[in-house]
Amino acid sequence: xxxxxxxxxxxxxxxxxxxxxxxxxxxxxxxxxxxxxxxxxxxxxxxxxxxxxxxxxxxxxxxxxxxxxxxxxxxxxxxxxxxxxxxxxxxxxxxxxxxxxxxxxxxxxxxxxxxxxxxxxxxxxxxxxxxxxxxxxxxxxxxxxxxxxxxxxxxxxxxxxxxxxxxxxxxxxxxxxxxxxxxxxxxxx
Numbered sequence: 001x002x003x004x005x006x007x008x009x010x011x012x013x014x015x016x017x018x019x020x021x022x023x024x025x026x027x028x029x030x031x032x033x034x035x036x037x038x039x040x041x042x043x044x045x046x047x048x049x050x051x052x053x054x055x056x057x058x059x060x061x062x063x064x065x066x067x068x069x070x071x072x073x074x075x076x077x078x079x080x081x082x083x084x085x086x087x088x089x090x091x092x093x094x095x096x097x098x099x100x101x102x103x104x105x106x107x108x109x110x111x112x113x114x115x116x117x118x119x120x121x122x123x124x125x126x127x128x129x130x131x132x133x134x135x136x137x138x139x140x141x142x143x144x145x146x147x148x149x150x151x152x153x154x155x156x157x158x159x160x161x162x163x164x165x166x167x168x169x170x171x172x173x174x175x176x177x178x179x180x181x182x183x184x185x186x187x188x189x
Contacts, residue, residue: 004072005091007145009079010103011138012126013111013118015157016076019103063087067094079141080134088148097150102142104166104183106158108135143187147171156181 010016059075060083066073067090077084088098105111112131119125146152152174154166158181166184167176180188 003070003094003096004099005067005088005096006072006074006099006101007079007084007088008074008076008101008103009084009138009142009145010157011080011105011108011111011135012078012131013114014103014105015114015163016103019101019155019157019163020074020076067091067096070094070096072096078134078138079145080137082141085141085144085148088145092148098148100142100145100149100152102152102154102187103157103163104139104154104181105156106181106183108132110158111135139183139186146174146187154184154187156184 008016008020063073063075067087075084075087079085091098108131112128115126115131149171151168151170153168154174155163156166157163165177166181167174167188169175174188176188
């Protein structure tokens with residue numbers, strides 16, 4: 001059976017962890033590597049900033065182990081850097097299929113408010129300048145990742161109505177639900 005690397009991507013505050021938590025049964029068959037969850041488990045033993053760095057390293061170490069074992073797994077990422085693009089390349093070279101679930105929102109302002117609400121409930125914070133910097137990078141890197149995907153689902157989570165299907169398909173053909181949100185238009189090209 002072909003191993004699958006599932007990448008759940010989107011900017012901070014878009015709803016990645018909420019999606020995986022509410023659909024845990026869909027993700028139970030393979031390990032879910034979530035840097036935020038790793039950081040939370042480390043917070044009691046290390047300073048907060050250090051725990052985030054260590055959590056990121058732990059996730060990457062575990063991902064490398066799973067890649068070498070050819071075992072399916074899922075990662076959650078903002079996709080604001082090139083780390084997971086390179087990981088997808090290596091996974092493809094090692095015979096993995098790539099599944100991508102992208103959660104987008106119509107503006108970074110939505111995400112900023114959600115992160116503030118999360119902090120009020122005891123969740124982790126992300127500095128505003130980091131969120132503003134990452135938002136366009138996330139979309140730009142998704143445009144690079146989408147052609148690698150053997151299967152992809154794009155969801156809009158801009159409103160209180162929850163996740164709305166934007167598109168699904170694979171690198172050769174994506175089916176788009178009209179009207180396509182403005183944030184997703186560059187991914188369509």
